[in-house]
């Protein structure tokens with residue numbers, strides 16, 4: 628049972644909906660909304676209090692793409708936390724390929740850098756008691772029917788992972804929709820390596836599936852955003868079946884993943900092969916690189932090249 632939960636990127640989309648659902652569980656006593664913008668965070672907190680009738684929300688301000696900002700934010704965590712949901716992220720938008728002071732590009736820094744620092748610092752300070760959930764995506768195993776190829780790293784070596792994180796892996800052709808899958812793969816493998824390193828904690832990876840009602844499509848290149856918003860989301864996905872669901876359903880995957888014992892540490896749970904909705908299954912049954920502990924450790928080592 629998780630009494631206290633910290634959620635990154637909790638002011639909107641999946642993060643906010645997870646906060647709402649967790650607040651309605653009777654065991655939940657404290658929810659920390661880890662957000663980068665004070666005004667948006669205050670507005671989400673107010674809204675969540677009205678929606679749930681609970682005054683259990685706290686705010687910590689931090690930018691997960693910025694190591695120093697996250698380190699400063701960690702100082703605000705006074706009492707231990709049971710569970711952390713590493714949700715902030717997505718495709719980031721126009722600045723995805725821009726190199727941040729860490730050396731990672733913004734896409735990787737947002738989805739991975741601050742999350743790794745946050746978890747590792749909390750563990751070091753004995754402030755993380757039970758569980759961590761890293762948010763990944765079906766972009767890792769790919770979705771054949773949509774022409775989304777699986778992530779296929781050349782070697783999954785430390786150098787390959789590091790090249791994904793600074794963008795050099797993609798040469799001059801940085802396509803954010805492709806790079807996103809590779810970055811989520813690196814973060815996923817880090818989380819799976821942590822599951823072996825810390826057997827007393829639950830480290831789980833979950834994809835929300837293809838979820839309506841978030842701001843994620845706004846970060847896509849304009850033509851793709853248009854197609855997704857006006858053709859794929861309302862017409863094509865519903866016709867295909869098992870390809871899209873409501874915000875409540877996507878967020879419930881995180882709530883179940885972090886709360887229920889049937890979801891085990893060291894596993895990446897997402898939709899069945901070729902789907903983007905429906906039951907969650909262990910992705911390593913058909914995307915077998917996830918089981919490779921050398922690849923997992925390589926991702927971990929590559930990420931630490933960027934953490935000083």
Ligand SMILES: NC(=O)c1ccc[n+]([C@@H]2O[C@H](COP(=O)([O-])OP(=O)(O)OC[C@H]3O[C@@H](n4cnc5c(N)ncnc54)[C@H](OP(=O)(O)O)[C@@H]3O)[C@@H](O)[C@H]2O)c1
Nearest residue numbers: 636640641663690691692715716717764837838841842843
């Ligand atoms: N929606 C889907 O169908 C889908 C599918 C697979 C995976 N996912 C994953 O689910 C997660 C949540 O996505 P979403 O769809 O809910 O997206 P969203 O509506 O765009 O919300 C993203 C959240 O992350 C926050 N964020 C972004 N960059 C940040 C930073 N540098 N520091 C702190 N917070 C930051 C945003 O804050 P601001 O409001 O300040 O920007 C916002 O609260 C992401 O990791 C995404 O990759 C989503």
